Amino acid sequence: MKNRRLRIRPAIMVLIAAIYITWPGLQATASQLPYETYYKDGFGQLVKTQAAYIPAGILGTGTTGLLAAADADASRAASTEETNRLQLNQPKDIFVDGKDHIYIADTGNNRIVHLDEKGDFVREIKVSESPLKKPSGLYVDQAGEIYVADTGNNRVVRLDAAGKLLKEFGRPESSYLPAGFKYDPVNLIVDKRGFIYVTTLGAYQGLVQLDPEGDFISFFGPNKVPFTLFDAFKRFVYTREMYQRELRKLPGAIANSTIDQNGFIYTVTKEIQTDQVKKLNIAGLDQLKGKGEFAALQPVKSYGEFFHYSQRGIRPQLNDITVDAAGNITVIDAVWNIISQYDLNGNLLFFWGGDVITATSKTGVVKTPAAIASNSKGELLVLDSVNNLIQVLRLSEFGQLVHEANQLxxxxxxxxxxxxxxxxxxxxxxxxxxxxxxxxxxxxxxxxxxxxxxxxxxxxxxxxxxxxxxxxxxxxxSHFGLLMNIALALGIAYLLWNALSKKLKWSLKLRAKSRPKRLLTEQLKHVFYLIKHPVDGFYAIRYENKAGFLSSIILFLLAAAAYGYMQAGTSFIFNPAVHVGIDLLPITVQFVGIWLGWVVSNYLISSLLRGEGRFRDVFFSSSYALFPIILIGIPITLLSNVLTLNELAIFNFLKLVIILWVVLLLIWMVQGIHNYTFIEAILIIVLSLLALAIIVILIFILISLSIELVNFINSLYQEVIIR
Missing domain, CATH: 1.25.40.10 (Tetratricopeptide repeat domain)
Structure with a gap:
């Protein structure tokens, strides 16, 4: 055993020495990455992670083949005839075929550049019999035939594997196409049937779907127009002429598309706020909608990530998308130069990017990402249209580990x-x-x-x-027997209580008569009478002094506490916000502010419209009307901690009961203390809510003007002091 330990000890020492020697190099490599990688959960919390992709080299920098990452930021190679052929000019699209050959839409040079799997120049395709003009998109099918979105010529061309022209597809002739439809192909994909899906510049109708002969089939996968409550109000109030003069509300136009090996079509859109990425089946239905681990938190998902909250002012503009063999979706953002990657269900995996200060190329950083593609090795090829090069990113060990685990x-x-x-x-x-x-x-x-x-x-x-x-x-x-015994004991106790209560009934009545009545207790007990007889109960508050200031304050404070408990004590299942914590201060201030605003506005409106209630009556009655929040809110909050999503309907029903009960009590309150009919009470409540909205707006204006005044005085003071 001793000899064995002596043999193991040198091996351990060698291993430690090797780690000690290589560790500084590993740290240097990590620190040299020009970007940081992050993850963002469903609550928007940012988590820094290890790099998912690391720079593997650059294509199109004046050298043939892949320039190693270690040499990419060094000098550029001398010019030769071969390198001149590779020199790109404002490229717009990149495509990787099944053999990992790379095709580039070299828009500024009016050609298609073909590179092999190593990045070596193979050929250029210009279609001499019908020259290309500003080609912006391309697709290569399994047979090697090349489809080009020839934007400058307003057509799509189909070439054979040798680059010879087979067919060209101009603007399709169809009565289903609007007369003013502008046909400017900028990108395209082809499915296994040979159907062509053309992305047309500014076409909000969706992708133009053509059959193999170029005949128009339909528009595919259009975005939908969001319809807001304000739109419904305008449609209800505006005349036909007024509504027609409104700017037409159009859906966002698809910016780019791709197709995976299973035939799903992916589209990406710039001009919309949510659902920018779609995974469409053959029927055009989005397979990402409602999917994802955080669907309960984000029923409407937004794609395209950003690092800082300050970037929320300018939304990401996604302009291309690629899907790897495992179904992972990667998109590029032309505004913030951020690359975001999602799995096949739309769950975020990583996003990364770097600030670009100069136009010079730096390994791993893209100045203006124009297109993105992936190859069979899982590498990402990002096309930079300003620096006229391709950044090649390969999976790190951490990224590879995440991909393998997530795929399983x-x-x-x-x-x-x-x-x-x-x-x-x-x-x-x-x-x-x-x-x-x-x-x-x-x-x-x-x-x-x-x-x-x-x-x-x-x-x-x-x-x-x-x-x-x-x-x-x-x-x-495991506890069924105990629960049944408890239920049986409670049943027996109930029967015994009924039997004994008859004997104790008269004695309890006599004690109650002899006991002195306390005003506060009687006023608090009035809330139970009010629940059974609401109109009479509020009438009694007005004319019989059944409520007081102290009892009203107690009920209001209990209601505010119950409301806060509902917000902070509800189960994570029904209130996911508790996962990151609930700040009760703004919630309480909001509750108190709205309640006080209601009291003031209702009193003012009713005073103008022959209401008989005094301010104190409105104050007292409004406190009593909040009792359902105490009576039901606390029990359902406790109940939420033993319910699951299968009982969501029960939980929502009980919350709805609270809202409806409070609303009805407010209506009956206005009836009882102001002596209105039911219809008049509803009208008064509507006017009170409008008055409350005006009060809130005036308060915000006052606060804003006060802040501006303080800033003006402060700047004036500083100016005087400096001078």
Missing amino acids: TQEGRYEQSEPLWTEVHRLNAQYTPALIGLAKAAYKKEDYARAEKLFYQAGVVNGYSDSFWQNRLKWFQ
Whole structure:
């Protein structure tokens, strides 16, 4: 044993020495990356991760073939006839075929450039029999035939593998095409049937779908126009002539598209705020809608990430998309130069990018990303239209690990993915997809307690609810006997109480008569009478002094506390915001402000319209009308912690009962204290809400003007002091 230890010790020493020697080099490599990689969860929390992709080299920098990342920022090679052929001029599109050959739409040189899998120049395609003019998009099918979106000639051309012209498709003739439709092809894809899907500049109708002969089939995958409540109001109020004079509301035009090996068509749109990326089946239905781990948090998803909240003012403008063999979706943003990657269900994996200061090329940084493509090795090729080059990015070890683990998870092989996700979690404990993968593996192994904990840490509502349901079921099964005994004991106790209560009834009445009545207690008890007889109860507040200042304040404070408890105490399943914490101060201020505004506005409106209630009556009655929040709000908040998403209808129904009950009490309040009819009470409430809105607007204007005045005085003071 001693000799064995002596043999192992030198090996350990050598390993430590090797790590010690190579560690500075590893740190230097990581620190030399010109961009940072991040992940963002469903709550918008930013997490810095290890680099998912690292620069592998540059194409099109005056050298033939791939320029190594270590040499890319050094001097550019001397010019030769070969390198001159490779020199690009404002390229617009890039395509990688099944053999990893690269095709570039060299728009400024009116040609297509063909490179092999190593990036060496193969040929240029200019179509001498019918020259190309500003080609902006291209596609190569499995047979090697080349389709080009020849934008300058307003056509699509089909070439054979040798680059000879086979057919050209001009503007299709069809009665279904609008007369003013402008046909400017900028990109295209072709499915396995030979159907062509043309992206046309500014065409909000969708992709132009053509059959193999070039005949128009239909528009495919158009975006929908969002219809807001204000639009409905305009349609209801405006005359036909007024509505026609409004600017036409059009959906965003598709900017680019791609197709995967399964025939799904992916589109990307610039001018819209949500659902910028779509995964369309043959019927044109979006397969990403409602998918994703955070669908409960983000029912309407936005694609294209950004680093800082200050960037929210200018939304990302996604201009190209690519899909790798595993179905991972990668998009590029032309505004912030950020590359975002999602899995096949639209879940974010990574996003990265770097600030570009100069126009000079730097390995891994793209000045103006025009297009993106992926090859069979999982590399990303990003086309820079300003620097006229292609940045090649390859998966890092961390990125490869995440891709492999996520692919196993998406295929349902949760147990096989667990070791990989464990390693990812070890490398980055804050990376949420690792938590989700481990949670799914635990659920598959029926370790529901661990799955529930991990799903909660990840912020995944559906998974947490399913795990909680399983744990709840196991608890009920193990405690069923005890629960039945408790129910039986309660039933017997109820029967005994009914029997004894008859004997105690008269004695309790006599004690109640002899006990002195306290005003505050009687006023608080009046709320229960008001629930049974609302109109009479509010009438009694007005004319019989059944409410007081102290009792009203107590009820209002209890209602405010109950409302705050509903916001902070509701289960994560029904209120995911509790995962990141609830700030009760603004919620309480908002509740108190709206209530006080209602009291003031209702009193002012009713005073103008022969209302009989005094300010104190409105104040007292409005407090009493909040009692359903206390009576139902606290129990359903407690109940939410034992319910799952399967009982969502019950939870929502009880919340709706609170709202409707409070609204009805306010109507009956206006009836009882102001002596209005039911219809008049509704009208007064509507006018009171309008007055409340005006008060809020005036307060905001006053605050804004006050801030401006303070800033003016401060700047004037500083000017005087400086001079």
